[in-house]
Amino acid sequence: MPAEPAIPAKPVSTSPGKQGADDHPLALIAFFRRWQPGIVRDLVYTFILGLGFALFFFALYAYNLSRERFFSQLWNNLVIAMSISYSIHILFALSSFLLRPWIENIRGWKWVAYYLIVPSGGVFAGYCLAVLLINPAALRLDYFKTGVILNFAIVSVLVSCVLVFAYLVRERELRDKEKIATEQRRALESERRALEAQLRMLQAQMEPHFLYNTLANAVGLIQPDPARARLLLERLIDYLRATLSASRDSDTLLQGEIDTISAYLELMKLRMGERLRYRIEMSDQAASLSIPPMLLQPVVENAISHGLEPKIEGGEILLKAHVEKDHLHVVISDTGVGFQTVASSKPGGGVGLANLRERIAALYGKQGSLSITENAAGGVSVSLHLPLPAPTHT
Incomplete structure (x- = not known):
């Protein structure tokens, strides 16, 4: 049997003449859809x-045959079947190559006629070829009498019915698959929007206590040191402007995040004075990588709020990337109080990292990770492993 004309693959056949590229009749069986459509595959399928x-x-009728015959x-049957099958195969391939625009848009009686004429021509040509191969002397005009022509017609109609049935079933299957794929796309879009809303909510939960603390500190400086309070507010405004700009983008370079x-x-x-020291060590390769905005800031904020601020002499923050x-490996270490007093230093100490x-x-998913360990010399280290390349965020 032939492969269906080599029309470009489409998820759904919009008319009877537009079939998928894998519409060989054997493609109706799931086992035979394991292999990608192609010339070699279709030739093998036609042989099968x-x-x-x-x-x-x-x-x-084998039970009626003598041992000699x-x-x-059996050989004659094989020659006839293969000749007819490959003749139909070749006619479909030629018609697809020569008449593709017309075939893609036919419907109704034209479509029925196409699938009657091509198989009928293939049956006739294949039978003649088989006779030539088996017994050339039998190929003469008086050989094609009424009975033989009737057999041709019956076989042609049977082959056409098989092809039409195969393509209609396959087309319906493709439509069902496209419907499922469309529903899956809609579900993924809804999930994406829900995830986006969740991420914004989580990010919003990361910021408030930092703002409250900074504003409270500025209010406390207004009377004793108004110049310092003003500088603190100016720096806060600059910082908020930068973070607002970053939060509007789906991605930012690590250098921008730093x-x-x-x-x-x-x-x-400005708030802690000499009690806060920091160092940043980052490779050029890491600096050029893209990450989600505001991904590292909650870790630094947590290190200061729950590590350095509770410590009288303060400490140092070291950021390595x-x-x-x-993977992109980022480690943020502090020399603060460590795990011993973090739980009791301030309420909600683990919320920021839990949200992160x-x-x-x-x-x-499972490709990214966040781990927290206590340093031997004191303080805590937070390690982030993020896969490369960074995913596209929307």
């Missing part, structure tokens, strides 16, 4: 179909 028809028709008749963190740390130095194989862990899980 021809072999199947030869064995089927041979089995109908058994193998010769610049925002530096602005935040400079703001905190580099690439390890297929949820955000990383939502963005990267």
Whole structure:
């Protein structure tokens, strides 16, 4: 049996003449859809179909054959079946190549006529070829008498019905698949919007207590040191402007994120003075990578609020960023109070990092991770592993 004309693959056939590229009749069987459509695949499938028809028709009368005629008749059946199958295959391929625009748009009686004429021509040509191969002397005009022509007509109609049935079933299957795919796309879009709303909510939960603390500190400086209070508010405005700009983008370079963190740390130095020291070590490769905005700032904020501020002498924050194989590795360490008093230093000490862990899980799944360890010399280290390349965020 032939492959369906080689029309470009489409998710849905919009008319009877527009079939998918894998519409060989054997493609109706799930097992045969494992292999991608192609010339070699379709030729092999046609051989399998021809072999199947030869064995089927041979089995109908094989029990009446003598031992002498058994193998010769089996061979004749194989030659006839293969000749007809590949003749139909070639005619479909030629018509697809020469008449593709017309075939893609036919419908109604034209479509029925197409699938009657091509198989009928293939049956006739294939039978003539088989006779030439088996017994050339039998190919003469008086050989095609009424009975033979009737057999041609019956076989042609049967082949056409098989092809039409195969293509209609396959077309319906493609439509069902496209319907499922459309529903899946809608579900994914709804999930994406829900995820976006969740991420914004989580990000909003990360920021309030930092703002409250900074504003409270500025209010406390208004009377004793108005100049310092004014500088603190100016730095706060600059920082908020930078973070607002970053939060409107779906991605930011790590260098931009570090610049925002530096602005935040400079703001905190106005509050803490010499009690806060920081260092940033970042490779050029890491600096050029894209990450979600405001991903690292909650870690730095947590290190100051729950690590350095409770410590009388303060401490240092060290931020390192580099690439390890297929991951961006960021480590933010502090020399603060460590785990011993974090739980009791301030309420809600773990909320920011818990939200960050949820955000990383939502963005990267199992490929991203956040881990927290206590430093031997005191303080805490937070490690983030993010896959490369960074995903597209919307």
